[in-house]
Amino acid sequence: MRRKGVVGVVMAFALAASLCGCGGQDSPQSNTPTTTGQSANQTTASGSGENNTTDKTVEKPASISWWTHDGLNEADYVKEWDAKFQELTGIQLEHTQVANNEYTELLEVAFASGTEPNVFDVSCDQKVAYYASQGGIADLTDLVKSSGLYDKVDPAVWEAISIDGRIYGIPKGEASGIETYIRQDWLDQLGMEVPKNYEEYINMLRAFRDNIDKCSVPVVAPGLHAAMNLPEFYWDAEAGFTYVDGQWVDGMLQENFAGAMQRLQDAYAENLIDMEVITNTTSACRDKWYSGEVGAFSYWGGKWGDTLTARLQENFPDAKVTGMEALDESYYRFSSFTLWCIDGRLPADQVEQVFRYFLEYINDGDEGQKLYYCGVEGLHFDYDADGNMVYKNMASSPDNTFQSVWGTPWQAVVPFKEPDKVPQPSDIVIDTLEVLNKTGVYMKTTPVSQTLNQITSDLTVIRQETIANIVMGKVSVEDGLASYRSQAESLGIQQVLNEMNTK
């Protein structure tokens, strides 16, 4: 009896401790930015927003906590960068670098334990809508508009990142997009032009397959369900929620989706698409491209255009690569934006402090923005004879120069005051970005739906399964999509759409 009593006490203690833990979150003790409390450090922030013109002082915080999971390697003078930030702003930056593959989980754990940072990034295609609905990220709409930042950025960017008209973060940079790279030397060998429409494109792939000995894979892609990876087949179809004529709809239940599936199924049956497309990872696709067995590959524009060409030419010096313009029937897609967000649990005055002294500073087009994108003089960049900033070689990889610090200068959403002075992209990067920008379309952030929160996982699984089964020829397009419709309806897809469109 006594032993049972002891066990009971232990269990009761355990439960009580757990429940206390839950209750403790009632008043979360997050990493609140500390304020200096010195009037000398106060500044005046005046705004020119359309609705919220303000003119008031905002106290400077003594410290701001910031999480990053990409950008500079630790060996590439991160501590020096943080010190420079403090030197320029007088604010201590509590900067934590988190492993990229653990970032999402660690951020949620931090929220659960009330230790989340003041500033962190969230991707629009993953959790911005969810975090916003839960109060995890602060609504910055009024601050963005009153600060003048709103007017410096392309309205299409704000439109793309807004949720129900509200802004929850500042883009880390312009969204990257995927475009299609083609082996120009193979086209030359075959006497063909870069295709302009689907028919020419398919003929080109057939010619690669039949007449180029080295070509074992006319088109490579990592998986089948992302339209941006296979734009030539998807055209305007999407395998997710999409905004059509002012309404959110399930892209897989639209008429154009059946056409996309038929094109993919036909191409797969003809061995025009890599047989291993289902199990391909992006790195496997890149390796196949570098090994010279691939004719066409849709991948990130910008810096990657440079890398894909250079790495291919290391193995095949005569190889030429061209960035194909989107086919007449199709368009390229920009990825979702990633936003710098502010902890939604901070009191409004502290949110404003962090916004003013961090987010606004790194998007000021001048000193702060240069620090963010170009780094520290003498470590990340030097000035050339003309006074232009030129990236230096990396400490972590001495044979390579920096291409970015926390972002790439030519992808900044706020223009630099002296754009010619910051590091410039190479010609290949300029070309690939030009191709992308011609038809590139921003993906709109999916609005919040409580039902979707519950069924996302199951819905994603049945979508991926349906597409794989159709493309691999296990079911017909009609049967596959009919089966999807029935499964999606039983999961409550209509309820999801109702919730999305009600807002």
Place this chain on the structure above:
Amino acid sequence: MSSGNKKATSPDNKMILSNKDKPLSVRLYKYRWMYLMYLPVFIVLLIFEYIPMAGIVIAFCNYTPFTPKPEFIGLKNFQVLFGSELFWRSFKNTLIISSVNIVLSLTTCVGLALLIDEIKTVWFRKVVQSIIYIPHFISWVVVASIFTMILSPTSGLINGFIEKLGGQPIYFLADEKWWRPMLWIIERWKGIGWGTIVYMAALTGVDQEMHEAATIDGANRWQRVLHITIPAISPTILVVFIMDLAKVLNIFEPVWVLQNAAVLSVSDVIGTYVYRIGITNAQYGMSTAAGLFRSVISVVLVTLANRASRKIRGEGILS
């Protein structure tokens, strides 16, 4: 109490008084240094194993990391879970994949241990053991990459042989017929060596005199294995079996790194299902409910196996 007093007052009984019969305080004092040494372990167990168990309350709550107070919703998470076809599909897949895994694991590991036991040259035996242990130390991500290459329908080694023999290439990892057999083969490749360790230890305890006697009686090698070695190590086989049974529903890593959209109908298991709804979907209540369900099933399986063992062999490993 009265019988206890009698025992204590009887001078004869004092001689045979076991530790169990002494008061707790006496026993605590007697073994105080042992308990002191155990204390850190106990504290660690309490903090990291038992207190977190209280987290199962989340299974009955609507919980997100942002909710100040989890809202108690009773069995609603279980209702939603049990109403999901994909959950039951993952449950079925888990049982199929894991039960075959257990059978394969037992037979291959015992078989290999018996074979290694037959190697008489010590240095060669050690080399063999070292080599077969290596795959255990390779991470599942790397193993998946290796086998994706080996099983590739376009450039893989296996399909190379098949094509040389006039066959058509098979997309092993994207074919519903082939995916599970491939998983089992890969699992065995990685785990067979490590799995032999326990049996090798058990084999060293087999009485050699029995073998000598059986040899004199004319038993051949196979008969000796069948009638002496295997019965001798059967308690170990039983322990391993019951311990494996406790983990039967925990399979996650190999499935996660090898599954793909084309084979989800045969590869999705509870572990991957829980991961998706928990981490990807942030439905912690549902995820915990699924995890709790898995634990309950595991406890039931272990209890049943233990009872069966007691009935058949007269002993189990649990009290």
